[in-house]
Amino acid sequence: MSLKESSEYMEPIISVKDVERVFGKGDRKVQVLSGIDMTIPPHSLTALKGRSGSGKTTLLNLIAGLDKPTKGEIYFRNSLINDYTEKQSSEFRRTNIGIIFQSFGLVPLMTVEENIEFGLRISGVSKEDWKDRIRDSIELVGLTKRAKHRPYELSGGEQQRVAIARAIAPKPSLILADEPTAELDSKMAFHIINAFKELTSNKKTTIIMTTHDPGILEILDHVYTLEDGQIENETQEIF
């Protein structure tokens, strides 16, 4: 591998530098994050863990460009995303990021297949690839038999898996997942995390997720623990 290739490989996909997020003013001021530094290498599987209210979702929202830090910088590769206009920010998400939220954001009148197709359409994936991408992503989350069903006909865990399939299908360079296994039983959670691990090991994507689940932590490449708005300790550093 040439020096150029190897240095490109090591370039972080996300760099968070001295980030702070304060909500509200005066008496209602809440300092949720402060002095956050994080470097996410490409093709890694990283988790943010911490107590409820520790700021995990807030940090994911900042990385997605859905919110802006009150201080500090967030880079996607070499691009400073906290300076993006709203238009640049939504274009950035549309073309680079798959988002799995706690509220799944599925379109109620669309079947599982149609929801995933919708995701492919807005990500700009060429139409000739849709059929394979839809089939493969549905298979990956174990919902082949439910492909023609609508979200209201599915359980919470099944809806969560549709949201995962929809985020994966466009093959984004970064997936941000807020508690993607929260609704799943331990066997299915393990299956999904293993699928995440395979997608990152095969250099198909990079994943940053939040979790409460101690059972899955050992599969991950890197775990950041948030406590009192700061990164407490770093574990499982393998890079």
Ligand SMILES: Nc1ncnc2c1ncn2[C@@H]1O[C@H](COP(=O)(O)OP(=O)(O)OP(=O)(O)O)[C@@H](O)[C@H]1O
């Ligand atoms: N828009 C807002 N205005 C004021 N406070 C907010 C706002 N958004 C989040 N917070 C506060 O920031 C803190 C962190 O919230 P966040 O959702 O990031 O936590 P979390 O670690 O993801 O929690 P959980 O595990 O319960 O999902 C909470 O105390 C919350 O009340």
